[in-house]
Amino acid sequence: MKIGIVGASGYGGLELIRLLHQHPEVEQIDLFTSSEEGSMFSAKYPHTLTLYDRALKGINEDSLSSCNVVFASTPAGVTSELLPPLISEERRLIDLSGDFRLKDPAVYKHWYKKEPAPIEVIEQATYGLTEWNRDAIRQACLLANPGCYPTAVLLSLLPLIKERLIDPTQLVIDAKSGVSGAGNTPSQMTHFSETNENLSIYKIHAHQHIPEIEQAIEQFANASIAVTFTTHLVPMTRGIMTTSYAPVYEGITEEDLLNCLQETYQSSPFVRVMQDATKFCTKQVYGSNFCDIHVKLDRRTNRATIISVIDNVVKGAAGQAIQNMNIQMELDETTGLTHVPLFI
Numbered sequence: 001m002k003i004g005i006v007g008a009s010g011y012g013g014l015e016l017i018r019l020l021h022q023h024p025e026v027e028q029i030d031l032f033t034s035s036e037e038g039s040m041f042s043a044k045y046p047h048t049l050t051l052y053d054r055a056l057k058g059i060n061e062d063s064l065s066s067c068n069v070v071f072a073s074t075p076a077g078v079t080s081e082l083l084p085p086l087i088s089e090e091r092r093l094i095d096l097s098g099d100f101r102l103k104d105p106a107v108y109k110h111w112y113k114k115e116p117a118p119i120e121v122i123e124q125a126t127y128g129l130t131e132w133n134r135d136a137i138r139q140a141c142l143l144a145n146p147g148c149y150p151t152a153v154l155l156s157l158l159p160l161i162k163e164r165l166i167d168p169t170q171l172v173i174d175a176k177s178g179v180s181g182a183g184n185t186p187s188q189m190t191h192f193s194e195t196n197e198n199l200s201i202y203k204i205h206a207h208q209h210i211p212e213i214e215q216a217i218e219q220f221a222n223a224s225i226a227v228t229f230t231t232h233l234v235p236m237t238r239g240i241m242t243t244s245y246a247p248v249y250e251g252i253t254e255e256d257l258l259n260c261l262q263e264t265y266q267s268s269p270f271v272r273v274m275q276d277a278t279k280f281c282t283k284q285v286y287g288s289n290f291c292d293i294h295v296k297l298d299r300r301t302n303r304a305t306i307i308s309v310i311d312n313v314v315k316g317a318a319g320q321a322i323q324n325m326n327i328q329m330e331l332d333e334t335t336g337l338t339h340v341p342l343f344i
């Protein structure tokens with residue numbers, strides 16, 4: 001397989017290279033840049049020396065068209081123009097940005113403050129939440145890979161909402177991310193002296209993943225709700241933890257909640273439902289494609305606390321994108337993704 005990566009020098013791109021380098025079906029990886037054509041990738045990232053001593057290519061339709069799979073890991077607003085001319089049965093396009101996730105262009109414009117992709121292209125895009133959409137993903141020429149937070153939130157909540165075990169109208173989701181979630185462009189928010197030894201809340205009631213979470217809950221669990229979702233920046237490099245709170249319906253026990261999650265994911269190798277959460281942390285999935293989930297019922301309040309952890313650049317971005325590619329290419333979905341988490 002010949003792969004093209006646009007936005008290779010960003011964090012999502014770097015992680016795609018790390019994972020695809022060890023993928024047994026990948027023969028060639030071409031890296032594309034909008035700003036550094038001709039420069040050596042290993043000069044920019046010395047850790048890739050001897051592994052990836054190739055020059056970055058300028059983005060052009062002919063070179064991208066020669067790839068079997070094109071991953072785009074670019075800021076919002078880029079792929080809405082870049083990818084439509086490349087759509088073809090001949091290749092698979094996998095977009096890691098939010099440009100094709102939201103079905104209503106007005107909603108995209110409102111939350112991303114960018115011009116949306118043409119509606120007829122948005123309609124062709126398939127949402128790549130792997131464990132919930134495998135049949136559509138298999139056929140998709142244009143795939144919208146989910147956002148990092150929505151991946152962790154949806155994998156943990158969809159089974160419980162779909163099976164009507166928790167009341168989604170009362171749902172509150174509290175999410176925390178490491179700094180790599182913000183990409184490799186330095187900003188005031190990610191400045192070491194303001195991130196280290198600090199904990200901040202950001203984009204209160206204004207995060208662009210709110211409509212994505214609501215849309216997917218409607219699509220996969222058939223519930224139309226508005227969620228309360230808050231995001232925090234934690235002084236660590238990788239990792240997302242989401243903690244969600246919702247009342248359970250009458251008569252529902254903790255065993256019902258755990259059984260529901262376990263049954264849903266019994267054939268999903270990357271979702272691990274933990275019986276016990278005395279130790280439950282982002283490091284248990286660090287560098288891996290796992291999403292770990294736990295649920296506990298507070299009998300005093302009759303509210304469930306649902307926790308999930310992912311590595312934002314693996315299951316939240318590059319790993320899930322490759323899992324989707326594997327499905328599209330009719331490979332085992334774990335191919336090239338069986339890394340053991342880096343715990344220490």
Ligand SMILES: NC(=O)C1=CN([C@@H]2O[C@H](COP(=O)(O)OP(=O)(O)OC[C@H]3O[C@@H](n4cnc5c(N)ncnc54)[C@H](OP(=O)(O)O)[C@@H]3O)[C@@H](O)[C@H]2O)C=CC1
Nearest residue numbers: 007009010011012033034035073074097148181183184317
């Ligand atoms: N980081 C994360 O944890 C996650 C990120 N995402 C999403 O994935 C996308 C990539 O994220 P991330 O890698 O973190 O971002 P980065 O900012 O780290 O990298 C983005 C890359 O895009 C390229 N780029 C910038 N402008 C353009 C342009 N106009 N045309 C083409 N390429 C451009 C740049 O490379 P060059 O200058 O070489 O072209 C840059 O390195 C984003 O949309 C992000 O929201 C999704 C899930 C998780």
Ligand SMILES: CC(=O)N[C@@H](CCC(=O)OP(=O)(O)O)C(=O)O
Nearest residue numbers: 097098147148177178181182208
């Ligand atoms: C820590 C941090 O800043 N995280 C980013 C994740 C952005 C992202 O992944 O954006 P799209 O997937 O919607 O393109 C944020 O919260 O905006």
